[in-house]
Amino acid sequence: MRREVTLRDVAELAGVSSRTVSNVVNGYANVTERTRIRVQRAVDELGYRPNVLARNLAQGRSGQIALVVPYLDTPYFSELLQSVIRAARKSGYNVLIDQTDGDAEHERGFIAHGSRRLLFDGVIFSPLGLDQQALADRDPALPLVILGERTSDGTFDHIGIDDVAASRQATDHLLDLGRQRVAAIGDQPYATGEAAQRRTRGFREAHHARGLPVREDLIISTPRFNRPDGAQAMAHLLDREDPPDAVFCYSDLVALGAIHTIVSRGLRVPEDVAVIGYDDIEDGRFSNPPVTTISPDKEMIATTAVERLLLRISSATPPPGLELRAPHRLIVRESTIGRG
Amino acid sequence: MRREVTLRDVAELAGVSSRTVSNVVNGYANVTERTRIRVQRAVDELGYRPNVLARNLAQGRSGQIALVVPYLDTPYFSELLQSVIRAARKSGYNVLIDQTDGDAEHERGFIAHGSRRLLFDGVIFSPLGLDQQALADRDPALPLVILGERTSDGTFDHIGIDDVAASRQATDHLLDLGRQRVAAIGDQPYATGEAAQRRTRGFREAHHARGLPVREDLIISTPRFNRPDGAQAMAHLLDREDPPDAVFCYSDLVALGAIHTIVSRGLRVPEDVAVIGYDDIEDGRFSNPPVTTISPDKEMIATTAVERLLLRISSATPPPGLELRAPHRLIVRESTIGRG
DNA sequence: CTACTGTTTTGCAGCGCTGCAAAACACAGC
DNA sequence: GCTGTGTTTTGCAGCGCTGCAAAACAGTAG
Numbered sequence A, B: 001m002r003r004e005v006t007l008r009d010v011a012e013l014a015g016v017s018s019r020t021v022s023n024v025v026n027g028y029a030n031v032t033e034r035t036r037i038r039v040q041r042a043v044d045e046l047g048y049r050p051n052v053l054a055r056n057l058a059q060g061r062s063g064q065i066a067l068v069v070p071y072l073d074t075p076y077f078s079e080l081l082q083s084v085i086r087a088a089r090k091s092g093y094n095v096l097i098d099q100t101d102g103d104a105e106h107e108r109g110f111i112a113h114g115s116r117r118l119l120f121d122g123v124i125f126s127p128l129g130l131d132q133q134a135l136a137d138r139d140p141a142l143p144l145v146i147l148g149e150r151t152s153d154g155t156f157d158h159i160g161i162d163d164v165a166a167s168r169q170a171t172d173h174l175l176d177l178g179r180q181r182v183a184a185i186g187d188q189p190y191a192t193g194e195a196a197q198r199r200t201r202g203f204r205e206a207h208h209a210r211g212l213p214v215r216e217d218l219i220i221s222t223p224r225f226n227r228p229d230g231a232q233a234m235a236h237l238l239d240r241e242d243p244p245d246a247v248f249c250y251s252d253l254v255a256l257g258a259i260h261t262i263v264s265r266g267l268r269v270p271e272d273v274a275v276i277g278y279d280d281i282e283d284g285r286f287s288n289p290p291v292t293t294i295s296p297d298k299e300m301i302a303t304t305a306v307e308r309l310l311l312r313i314s315s316a317t318p319p320p321g322l323e324l325r326a327p328h329r330l331i332v333r334e335s336t337i338g339r340g
Numbered sequence C: 001c002t003a004c005t006g007t008t009t010t011g012c013a014g015c016g017c018t019g020c021a022a023a024a025c026a027c028a029g030c
Numbered sequence D: 001g002c003t004g005t006g007t008t009t010t011g012c013a014g015c016g017c018t019g020c021a022a023a024a025c026a027g028t029a030g
Helices: A007-014 A018-025 A033-046 A052-059 A075-090 A104-112 A132-136 A163-176 A194-209 A227-238 A252-264 A282-286 A298-314 B007-014 B018-025 B033-046 B052-059 B075-090 B104-112 B132-136 B163-176 B194-209 B227-238 B252-264 B282-286 B298-314
Strands: A064-069 A094-099 A122-125 A144-147 A157-161 A182-187 A219-221 A246-249 A274-278 A292-296 A323-326 A328-331 B064-069 B094-099 B122-125 B144-147 B157-160 B182-187 B219-221 B246-249 B274-278 B292-296 B323-325 B328-331
Touching (some): A018 A033, A075 A094, A094 B075, A104 A132, A144 A298, A163 A182, A163 A194, A219 A227, A252 B282, A282 B227, B018 B033, B064 B104, B122 B298, B163 B274, B182 B194
Parallel strands (some): A144 A157, B144 B157
Antiparallel strands (some): A292 A328, B292 B328
8 A cells, every 4th residue: 555645745846845835735825826836736746635634633623523413314314414514514624423312321421521532623412312411511622502402501502493483383373274172292391302392382372372272181292203103192192082183293203103193094184183293304295295394494504503613613712602593484285284 | 721631641640651551541462450450540530532633643544434425315325324323333433424416526536536535444335426437447545335326346345235136026016916007217227327227127027027018118217216206207107198007116205206296196006006115214114105115124234334344444455346235125015005 | 690581661753734933035225 | 235024935843642663571491
C-alpha cells in the first residue's frame, strides 16, 4: 500500500514550505497569485488530498456532528436525518448517526460522557426517555441542540413546533366536522412524555373552548408512536360499547396502525371513524385513505438545528439557549373528509 | 475550556510511562497485574478517555466505515442502515452516512476519490446509477462491499438475494392464483438497471415455465422504485383497454403507490387487481390491504456486509471478491389472497 | 556470580496537519 | 541609503496517540 501524498510532498515539488501549501489549500489570505498558482499546480499534479484526521487533530475538532435519534426506521426521523445531513455537509461537517432505541441509559451516556473525545463536536439530540435530571448531569462543554421533547433550560437550544397549538388545531378539525366522540391515541402520562402531554393538552383545550366535555376514557396512552401500538389502541377503542367516531393520533404511524384496525373490522374511514395524524410522513400521503395530518416544517427544523449547533460549536462563550418554534400546518386529506 | 486528560497525565499520576498506560488501556499483553491495577486506578480517578482522533492518526485508520445509499427516506434503506450501524458498533466502528440521491456523478466521485484520506476505512455501497466502468475506475485501495445492484467482478464483495429466483417465485404466486393478465412495474432497461432486469427475467421465466406468453406491453418501466412512480405506472396500466388483473411490483413502495391508484379508482385489491411487492418493509405490513411481498433477510445482508468489509479492511492482501446470496422468502398477505 | 532467556517497561520518533511568532521581503518616504 | 510599515513566507513545536527497538528487570541454569 503506497504512501499517500502529504503536504510536504507538495511543498517540495512546488519549492515552498509546507506551511505555504497549507495556506493555499485552506484559502487563507496573503498568498501571492504567483505562489498560489504554483502550489495549485503541484497539488493537481500529485493529486493531493488533505488528511482530514491530521487536520482535525491539529485543530482540536473533529468536523463531525452526531445526530442521536431513538429509531432510524421511523420515517419521521429518516426524513429529518436526510435534511440534517444535507445541511451539515453544506458547512463541511459530516454526520454520525446514533440510534438509542429509546433506551434512557444509552441516551444518558451519550450526553454525559460528552464528545467521546473528539469523535464529534456537537450533538443534535431527539431524546425519548431523557428526564430533566439527565440533562442537568450532562457534559456542559458539549454543544447541544434538542429536537422535539424537552424544553430548554437555557443551556442548550430546543427546536420544535408548537405542540399544544397544533394539537388543538387537529382536534378542532375533527370537531368542526361534527364528530361527537373524539378519541386521542398517544398520551404518555409520565416524566419522559412531555411532548405527548402537550398534545393531550391541545386536545383538551379544543374541547374546552367549545364547552364540550373531554371523554377521559377516550384518551389512550401508548408506549411508542408506531403502527402496532396504534393498531392495538384502536382495537381497544372499538371494543367499547360506545366507540369513537374520530381519533386524533399523535403520529402518522399511529394513525396508519389505527386505520389498519378500523378497516380490518369492516368499518370505513372516515365515514365510521375519522382519523387525523401528526408528522406528515410520506406513507400517510399514499396510504388508503390518505391521512389528514399536522405537517411540521422538517426542512426548517433540520437546517435551524444544524445552524444553531454550528454556531454553538464555533462560539467561545456559549450563546444563550434558545427556545425555537418551527411552523406547522394542517393538511386535510381523505381520512377525515372522504373523497372530497 | 479546560484541557482534556491525556495519556501523559495518567502516566504521571500512576508513575509509569505513557506507553505503559497505552498498553493497559488497549489491553495489550505483558503488563503485570500490579501495574495494570495501578494504571487503571489513575485512569478512573482522572476520568481519562482516549482521544480517538489521535489514535486513528497514529494508526493510520479512521475507525469509521461509510454507508452509501441512494435515498435515506426509503424504508428499505433506513431499515438496513439500522442493522448496519448495530453490526459496525459491535466491532467498534462508527458509521458515516452518505446519501447520493442516485446521482451517478456523486456515486462515482465517492469510490473514485477513495477514502477521502482517512475519513473512512471502507465503504458499503448500494449504488443506483453506477456502471461497470465507474467501478473499474475506482480507487483500488478502498475496501468495498456492494449491496443489491451489480455483480462482483472479483475485486469486491457483492451481497444480495437471488433476484431472478425471487421474482419468479413472486410471479408464480400470482399465476397460481389463476390470474390471467399479470403486469410488472419497475423494469429499467438500461445499463444501470441490472437488478431491475434480473427481476424482469424472473417474471419472464415464470411465464415461460408454464408455456404462457409474456405480455410485453404489461411490463412498465419506472425511473425510481417509489410510491409516486408506482402510482403513476398503475394509472397507465388501468387506462388500457385490457387492464391487468395482477401486478408484480419491484418494490413495496411501488406496490403501495399502485394500490393507492387502484383504490382511488374505486377498484378493489385483490378482487380486481392482485398486488405483490418486494422488500418487506414495515409499511407493507400495516397498509390497507397488507401487501404480499418478497422478504429479503435484511439483518443477514447487513451483518454479512459489515463482516466482509471489516475483513477486507484488516487484510494485508485483499481477499477474493465474493458473490454472496442472502436468503429470501415469499410472505403472503391480503393484497393477493384477500381476507384469508 | 555470570550468562542467558524471556518478560515488562520505557523513550523516542512520527502520523500529517495547523498555530504562532519570527524572518524575509517589498515598497514607500525621508 | 536607511528606516518604517505592511505583506508574504517560513520554521518549529505540538495535537495525543502508537510502532519500534532498546533498556531494564526477573528468573533460571551453569
